[in-house]
Structures are given as C-alpha cells and as structure tokens.
Amino acid sequence: MQDSAAAKPTSHPPVKHGKVGVLLVNLGTPDGTDYTSMRRYLKEFLTDKRVIEWPKIAWYPILFGIVLNTRPGKVGKAYEMIWNKDKNESYLRTYTRSQAELMAASLAEHSNVIVDWAMRYGQPSIASRMEALQKQGCERILLFPLYPQYAAATTATVNDKAFEFLLKQRWQPALRTVPPYHDDPAYIDALAVSIEKHLATLDWEPERVLTSFHGIPQSYFDKGDPYYCQCQKTARLLRERLGWSKEKLVVTFQSRFGPEEWLQPYTDKTVEKLAQEGIKRIAVLNPGFVSDCLETLEEIAEQAAESFLHNGGEKFAHIPCLNDSREGMAVLETVVRRELSGWV
Numbered sequence: 552m553q554d555s556a557a558a559k560p561t562s563h564p565p566v567k568h569g570k571v572g573v574l575l576v577n578l579g580t581p582d583g584t585d586y587t588s589m590r591r592y593l594k595e596f597l598t599d600k601r602v603i604e605w606p607k608i609a610w611y612p613i614l615f616g617i618v619l620n621t622r623p624g625k626v627g628k629a630y631e632m633i634w635n636k637d638k639n640e641s642y643l644r645t646y647t648r649s650q651a652e653l654m655a656a657s658l659a660e661h662s663n664v665i666v667d668w669a670m671r672y673g674q675p676s677i678a679s680r681m682e683a684l685q686k687q688g689c690e691r692i693l694l695f696p697l698y699p700q701y702a703a704a705t706t707a708t709v710n711d712k713a714f715e716f717l718l719k720q721r722w723q724p725a726l727r728t729v730p731p732y733h734d735d736p737a738y739i740d741a742l743a744v745s746i747e748k749h750l751a752t753l754d755w756e757p758e759r760v761l762t763s764f765h766g767i768p769q770s771y772f773d774k775g776d777p778y779y780c781q782c783q784k785t786a787r788l789l790r791e792r793l794g795w796s797k798e799k800l801v802v803t804f805q806s807r808f809g810p811e812e813w814l815q816p817y818t819d820k821t822v823e824k825l826a827q828e829g830i831k832r833i834a835v836l837n838p839g840f841v842s843d844c845l846e847t848l849e850e851i852a853e854q855a856a857e858s859f860l861h862n863g864g865e866k867f868a869h870i871p872c873l874n875d876s877r878e879g880m881a882v883l884e885t886v887v888r889r890e891l892s893g894w895v
C-alpha cells in the first residue's frame with residue numbers, strides 16, 4: 552500500500568488559475584486577397600456542414616470541381632476593393648481586434664478578466680485563443696459569437712468549434728455561450744441612434760430605409776432555424792423605437808449563394824424594384840453584421856448603390872455597421888456584463 556502511494560506524483564505540473572476569459576468570435580476572413588489565401592479561406596468556410604447542409608456526396612464534386620477553382624479569383628478581387636491597406640487585413644479583422652481591445656479597457660475594473668478575439672474561419676482560430684486563455688489561467692470562458700440574430704450557420708458553428716476544443720482537454724474550463732441579443736433594448740437603441748446620426752449628416756431624407764440582413768437558404772428556416780423571426784423582431788422593435796411605418800423601414804435579405812431559394816425579399820431585387828418604381832432616395836443598413844465586411848462594404852455600399860443609381864435612383868446612403876463606435880461598444884459591453892454575472 553505504502554509503496555504504491557509513494558510512487559504517485561506528489562503534484563501535477565504548475566498551472567495558472569483564477570481568471571475569467573471573454574472570447575469575441577466573428578465569422579472570419581482570408582489572410583490575403585491572393586488566390587491561395589482566398590481558396591484556403593473559402594475551403595474552410597464551405598466545407599462547414601453548418602453552412603452548406605447538402606450531403607458531401609452531392610456538394611464536394613461541385614465545391615472542389617467548380618467553386619474552389621473559380622470563386623477565389625472573383626471574390627479576391629472584391630476583397631481587394633475593401634481591403635484595409637494600412638493594416639493589410641480586412642476590416643472585419645480590424646474591427647474585431649479593436650472591439651476586443653476596447654472591451655478589455657472597459658472591463659479593466661475586473662483584474663481577473665482577460666479579453667481576446669478569434670475567427671471561426673481563418674486566423675486566429677478559436678482553438679488557438681481558447682488554449683491561450685487557458686494557459687493564462689482562465690478556468691471559465693465566456694464565448695461570444697458576434698451575431699445579434701442566432702443562425703445555425705453562424706452562432707452554432709462557433710459554439711461547435713469551442714466545444715470541439717474542449718473535447719480534447721483533460722482539464723476543461725467552464726464554458727458559457729452568449730445567447731442572441733436581437734431584441735436587447737441596448738442593441739435596438741444603438742441601431743436607432745446610429746441611423747439618426749448618419750441621416751443627420753445627409754442633406755437629403757431617404758424615402759425608404761432598408762434593413763438588409765444576410766440571408767440563409769429558405770430550407771434552413773423550414774427546418775426550424777429561428778434566424779428569420781429574430782431578424783423580423785429586430786426590425787419591428789427598431790421601427791417602434793424610431794416611430795416609422797412598415798413602408799419606411801423595409802426588411803430584406805442579401806448575399807444569396809447557390810441555386811436554392813433563400814429568405815426573401817432579396818436586397819438586390821428590392822433595390823432595383825424601388826428605383827424602377829420611382830423611389831429616388833434610399834438608405835441601407837446591415838443590423839445583423841456587428842462589423843463592416845465584404846458583404847456590407849462591397850455588396851451594399853458599392854454594388855447595391857450602383858444598381859440603384861443605374862435603375863433611376865438618385866441618392867443612396869450606406870449606414871455603417873456599429874463596428875467599434877461608442878454605441879456599438881455599449882451594446883457588446885451590456886451583453887458581456889450581463890452574461891458574466893456570477894463569474895466576476
């Protein structure tokens with residue numbers, strides 16, 4: 552008995568402890584706009600079964616035979632137009648890093664809290680930052696997928712990756728995931744203030760304001776994804792907060808991909824139709840995007856604007872995402888402080 556007790560190690564390797572990690576996670580971004588970086592990024596993205604739900608046997612021949620040969624070049628050019636040249640990275644990355652830095656400063660009163668950021672696709676990966684938090688002594692981690700509205704293709708896949716990391720750990724940190732905040736008064740208020748502020752900078756008034764959310768295939772909604780309803784609720788609360796009619800604040804869905812039917816009405820078709828019907832002035836915002844990115848800066852601020860003007864419209868404004876603005880950070884901080892309760 553005594554012999555076997557003596558053979559046991561007297562202590563485990565030294566570990567840091569007592570910290571709480573907050574990990575902000577956004578969608579991801581390529582490392583560069585070149586073909587190889589774009590292909591690597593799109594491959595990781597488009598092999599995610601939460602994003603493309605088709606069976607591999609049907610999807611992979613199309614993905615590897617066509618999409619990954621043609622799309623990297625085409626989308627790389629679009630990324631080039633909206634690349635943050637000062638930092639040689641996409642704005643999504645710039646804003647996500649800045650949000651983490653500002654969050655850390657705002658939580659400085661809690662000396663045991665460490666704030667970090669990661670991307671679901673590309674770098675820095677969720678696993679690498681969770682490992683870094685753990686090494687710094689985080690026994691608890693609050694995982695914040697940066698999507699106000701829940702979708703399996705976005706929120707759930709971030710959570711999946713974090714739990715996949717835990718799967719390999721002997722000594723797991725406790726993990727909390729942040730729920731959607733599509734109806735949080737702080738979020739609705741921030742959107743309203745950002746609209747009002749932006750419209751005040753224009754010398755014209757829009758006849759219509761479009762809230763353009765990223766779409767998902769209609770079939771995902773049919774299978775029970777709550778995304779569509781959460782987008783509608785955000786828009787309804789925003790309308791109520793602004794005192795606007797359904798006609799003035801219109802909900803649309805953008806960024807269709809592939810041949811399937813996606814959530815409607817489509818943003819591109821609506822923009823075209825409004826111009827053709829004689830509407831001369833519109834503004835578009837993207838309330839589902841925490842940060843500006845390819846889908847807002849290129850697809851809306853460039854392409855949708857061009858289409859509106861081409862079809863007879865006269866004035867087009869893109870209202871920026873909340874990004875790392877004071878209003879935007881107030882939303883993220885409200886959510887984080889609430890979800891940290893009992894931990895700090």
Ligand SMILES: C=CC1=C(C)c2cc3[nH]c(cc4nc(cc5[nH]c(cc1n2)c(C)c5CCC(=O)O)C(CCC(=O)O)=C4C)c(C)c3C=C
Nearest residue numbers: 578579580602626641643702704705765767808844845846
């Ligand atoms: C079937 C494919 C896709 C689904 C479903 C999807 C859902 C979805 N995406 C976002 C947010 C973003 N998507 C972004 C880019 C992007 N999205 C898809 C495809 C689907 N998205 C692709 C292929 C791409 C890459 C660009 C392209 O090839 O067109 C981005 C921008 C990233 C950046 O670096 O700027 C964001 C953000 C949401 C919120 C969502 C479902 C609710």
Ligand SMILES: [Fe+2]
Nearest residue numbers: 578765806846
């Ligand atoms: Fe997308």
Ligand SMILES: [Fe+2]
Nearest residue numbers: 806845846850
């Ligand atoms: Fe797009």
